[in-house]
Amino acid sequence: MGILEVKDVNKRFGGLQALGNVNLSVAENTCHAIIGPNGAGKSTLLNCLVGKLIPDTGSVMFDGQSVLGRTPFEINQMGISRVFQTPEIFGDLTVMENMLIPCFARRDGSFALHGIRSVLSEGELRDQAEQMLDEVNMLDKRNMHSASMSRGDKRRLEMAMCLVQNPKLLLLDEPTAGMARADTNNTIDLLKEIKEKRDITIAIIEHDMHVVFSLADRITVLAQGTPLVEDTPENIKGHPKVKEAYLGEAA
Amino acid sequence: MFGLDKKDASLLLIVAALVAFAPFLLNPFPEGSAMAQFNAGYPDLMQRFVIFGIFAIGFNILFGLTGYLSFGHAAFLGVGSYAAVWMFKLLSMNVIPAIVLAVATAGVFALIIGYVSLRRSGIYFSILTLAFAQMSFALAYSVLTPITGGETGLQLALDDPRIFGSATTADGNIPVPGFFGLEMRDSAELVFGSWVFTFNVGYYFAAIIMLASFYLSIRIFRSPFGMMLRAVKSNQQRLNYTGLNPRPYTLAAFVISGMYAGLAGGLMASMDPLAGAERMFWTASGEVVLMTILGGVGTLIGPVLGAGLIKYMENIISKINSDILHSWFAFLPDGLEDLIVALIYPFIGKGWHLTLGIVFMLVVIFLPGGLVQGGQKIAAMFGRKKAEKTENATTEPAE
Numbered sequence: 163m164g165i166l167e168v169k170d171v172n173k174r175f176g177g178l179q180a181l182g183n184v185n186l187s188v189a190e191n192t193c194h195a196i197i198g199p200n201g202a203g204k205s206t207l208l209n210c211l212v213g214k215l216i217p218d219t220g221s222v223m224f225d226g227q228s229v230l231g232r233t234p235f236e237i238n239q240m241g242i243s244r245v246f247q248t249p250e251i252f253g254d255l256t257v258m259e260n261m262l263i264p265c266f267a268r269r270d271g272s273f274a275l276h277g278i279r280s281v282l283s284e285g286e287l288r289d290q291a292e293q294m295l296d297e298v299n300m301l302d303k304r305n306m307h308s309a310s311m312s313r314g315d316k317r318r319l320e321m322a323m324c325l326v327q328n329p330k331l332l333l334l335d336e337p338t339a340g341m342a343r344a345d346t347n348n349t350i351d352l353l354k355e356i357k358e359k360r361d362i363t364i365a366i367i368e369h370d371m372h373v374v375f376s377l378a379d380r381i382t383v384l385a386q387g388t389p390l391v392e393d394t395p396e397n398i399k400g401h402p403k404v405k406e407a408y409l410g411e412a413a
Numbered sequence: 414m415f416g417l418d419k420k421d422a423s424l425l426l427i428v429a430a431l432v433a434f435a436p437f438l439l440n441p442f443p444e445g446s447a448m449a450q451f452n453a454g455y456p457d458l459m460q461r462f463v464i465f466g467i468f469a470i471g472f473n474i475l476f477g478l479t480g481y482l483s484f485g486h487a488a489f490l491g492v493g494s495y496a497a498v499w500m501f502k503l504l505s506m507n508v509i510p511a512i513v514l515a516v517a518t519a520g521v522f523a524l525i526i527g528y529v530s531l532r533r534s535g536i537y538f539s540i541l542t543l544a545f546a547q548m549s550f551a552l553a554y555s556v557l558t559p560i561t562g563g564e565t566g567l568q569l570a571l572d573d574p575r576i577f578g579s580a581t582t583a584d585g586n587i588p589v590p591g592f593f594g595l596e597m598r599d600s601a602e603l604v605f606g607s608w609v610f611t612f613n614v615g616y617y618f619a620a621i622i623m624l625a626s627f628y629l630s631i632r633i634f635r636s637p638f639g640m641m642l643r644a645v646k647s648n649q650q651r652l653n654y655t656g657l658n659p660r661p662y663t664l665a666a667f668v669i670s671g672m673y674a675g676l677a678g679g680l681m682a683s684m685d686p687l688a689g690a691e692r693m694f695w696t697a698s699g700e701v702v703l704m705t706i707l708g709g710v711g712t713l714i715g716p717v718l719g720a721g722l723i724k725y726m727e728n729i730i731s732k733i734n735s736d737i738l739h740s741w742f743a744f745l746p747d748g749l750e751d752l753i754v755a756l757i758y759p760f761i762g763k764g765w766h767l768t769l770g771i772v773f774m775l776v777v778i779f780l781p782g783g784l785v786q787g788g789q790k791i792a793a794m795f796g797r798k799k800a801e802k803t804e805n806a807t808t809e810p811a812e
Contacts, residue, residue, distance in 0.1 A: 274637070280416060327655075
């Protein structure tokens with residue numbers, strides 16, 4: 163049994179079958195990549211995992227519990243954090259405040275009314291946030307207005323915000339989309355480091371094969387809403403079906 | 414100090430000093446001089462400054478932090494006023510129970526209205542709150558006349574029960590609201606040459622409550638709760654995916670700001686024990702929006718400044734009439750005098766709204782951050798001059 167079990171998930175948008183009988187099992191402490199051409203249903207699948215969409219049929223189990231019918235914040239509290247395709251951060255807040263919010267969410271749950279005590283007095287959470295910022299080499303930027311940072315920094319901040327929550331499962335939606343090569347390599351190194359240091363399961367959607375093959379332990383190829391193959395990176399590389407459906411474009 | 418950092422503590426102390434010395438500061442012109450009509454240091458107006466300051470501080474907790482623009486906050490002000498007057502009628506003329514009930518009732522109303530309205534955001538939220546406020550106004554004006562006094566408003570009467578106080582004073586009048594013997598309307602006057610300074614019990618009572626509210630709002634701004642509210646404004650999607658539920662946060666902010674409005678309403682009734690439905694009218698809701706934007710949305714001191722400016726204009730500019738204008742420009746030749754008076758006339762008296770509108774537009778266009786941004790700009794200008802000066806000073810000896 164994997165930590166994430168997707169069984170017979172179907173999702174229709176009007177006449178379009180976005181997901182057809184998707185079965186997926188992500189083993190604990192592995193990095194599982196989901197690849198496929200545009201319109202293959204990768205993002206739809208991800209949205210079904212985090213509560214943004216509800217599948218028409220099928221089940222999604224995380225850590226032995228169903229996520230279906232739960233709201234995104236409840237699913238996050240179960241231990242799933244998500245990084246978006248375009249970085250979603252709190253642009254009006256400073257980097258440090260951005261980091262503190264997930265810390266509070268982890269400690270106090272989905273709502274807590276701490277209206278009197280000062281943020282400055284939360285030493286423990288501040289240490290936690292600073293440590294995480296240090297890990298992603300952003301400690302010197304902690305007082306910056308987060309909207310004014312580069313896209314690469316925003317991405318790193320978003321990733322740090324997810325990681326500081328110590329999620330069991332980290333979902334990455336094209337984390338290197340639109341990044342320069344150097345930034346992409348930095349991200350790969352960061353993710354590799356995270357994988358080694360922590361007990362964390364990563365599910366990643368990615369277009370960049372360089373990223374996929376450097377990180378993934380297993381790869382699922384989606385095409386037209388159905389999983390085509392699921393195998394190790396080595397086997398996927400040479401798989402004729404995959405070449406035809408996806409890698410063929412690039413080759 | 415008081416659990417605040419240095420900057421906030423000094424802001425609080427400055428506001429406290431301004432409020433304490435307001436009777437002097439607002440009365441700079443000697444009695445009987447031509448400028449005396451610009452004096453704002455009379456009790457009635459000073460009370461309004463601080464009471465509307467409370468109203469705007471509370472509104473800013475909702476609008477400034479979460480970005481949810483409520484267009485019906487006057488409803489809570491009105492509910493607070495009615496609750497306070499009922500307390501005066503039934504219990505006693507002490508203002509404490511009246512204010513407590515005003516805050517509590519407004520809180521309950523805010524909880525109900527907020528629970529429904531916060532299902533939507535943006536313009537739909539604004540319209541929902543506006544609809545609720547106008548509904549409250551209409552109900553208070555007609556159907557609920559037994560509770561609200563309808564068109565005439567809710568007033569005290571000689572045959573009110575007042576179970577913990579006397580229904581009438583010794584000489585047969587309706588008693589006035591007080592704080593354990595201190596009557597709200599009592600004033601002491603200090604005559605200093607041709608200056609007259611008035612110290613009013615009601616003003617200082619309201620001012621102390623205003624300072625406490627201001628202090629509480631600073632604490633909320635700097636707390637984790639305040640940070641979450643700013644996060645709601647910044648990115649609700651990220652907040653959701655960070656495991657936080659935005660709904661209770663916005664609802665809590667709505668209820669808190671509703672209670673601030675109720676407090677302001679209760680204080681209004683304490684200064685002058687009557688309540689009318691017009692306090693809930695949509696223009697009153699709009700006024701607090703103007704105050705907050707004029708002063709600076711999301712800033713600590715902005716709403717208080719905005720409230721002060723609007724109330725000053727409402728009470729001072731509206732008092733200028735054409736006779737006063739003629740007396741000002743009497744030194745000019747007749748034709749020119751008439752022309753200038755005719756040009757200025759639309760902006761004074763009942764036309765003060767026009768002046769307010771122009772000031773509002775100028776502020777929104779040139780100072781989107783409100784008066785606070787204006788202050789920061791001026792401070793930066795002086796700061797730069799100072800920096801230049803020191804630079805010059807250090808370079809001069811080299812020559």
